[in-house]
Amino acid sequence: MSSVSRRHFLLTGAAALSVSVLPLGRAFAAQEEGSTPQNAITTDAALQRLMEGNARYVSNISKHKDFSAGRAARAKAQHPIAAILACADSRVAPELMFDQGPGDLFLVRLAGNFVNEDGLASLEYAIQFLSVPLVMILGHSNCGAIKAALQVIQENTALPGHLPHLIQSLKPAVRNVKKTDPSAPDLVERAIVENVRLNAQRLKTAEPVFKRFVQQGKVKVVGAVYDIGTGKVNLMDAAAHQRPSS
Numbered sequence: 001m002s003s004v005s006r007r008h009f010l011l012t013g014a015a016a017l018s019v020s021v022l023p024l025g026r027a028f029a030a031q032e033e034g035s036t037p038q039n040a041i042t043t044d045a046a047l048q049r050l051m052e053g054n055a056r057y058v059s060n061i062s063k064h065k066d067f068s069a070g071r072a073a074r075a076k077a078q079h080p081i082a083a084i085l086a087c088a089d090s091r092v093a094p095e096l097m098f099d100q101g102p103g104d105l106f107l108v109r110l111a112g113n114f115v116n117e118d119g120l121a122s123l124e125y126a127i128q129f130l131s132v133p134l135v136m137i138l139g140h141s142n143c144g145a146i147k148a149a150l151q152v153i154q155e156n157t158a159l160p161g162h163l164p165h166l167i168q169s170l171k172p173a174v175r176n177v178k179k180t181d182p183s184a185p186d187l188v189e190r191a192i193v194e195n196v197r198l199n200a201q202r203l204k205t206a207e208p209v210f211k212r213f214v215q216q217g218k219v220k221v222v223g224a225v226y227d228i229g230t231g232k233v234n235l236m237d238a239a240a241h242q243r244p245s246s
């Protein structure tokens, strides 16, 4: 059996098992009876919690330091307040930058923070079965994946292994910014923002789950860029969102 067909067999076998034992939602996200989950909040309230947490992180007054608290409750269920698609970059640490604890953030990470099929499925799971009210596409300053995509386009650089496949997904953002002003000195920064914008748009319109949840107001998709140097998360279209009160 090839590795691919073996993987397929294992995946379909596992799926069949979970369906036969429990309905899908319960199998993934058993919930305590009678309690109000922490993520039963509005999309704006979830965003405000993140941005207030980021303000604490920037000011170096983070409050999430006791990671043993709540372990027993977390063993039973998860109720994350936000799902975040972030870069794999080691300097990007969402729980730290938003001052959140274990169980608060549902993360999908890969270099270049773009939406692919498996990442989309993970995020669909987060909104459908975990009732996550907020989804953020999070880019960051000085992103090596975006830099590589720019280099490939400008210098026709050949990359090894599977990297060309990943870079392919980042090319649309780089091409868009090059089209508007090819000689701009800040092409990388612009492409980082454009990549977030494109992927947020893709997520908002992704059929059948995301589009429906967004239209029904159950989920908000926002874009943001993390500044590694300052620790600050800058929301895109910030005027459209409720500003943090502190």
Ligand SMILES: [Zn+2]
Pocket (backbone or CB within 6 Å): 087, 088, 089, 111, 112, 140, 142, 143, 144, 145, 146
């Ligand atoms: Zn990156």
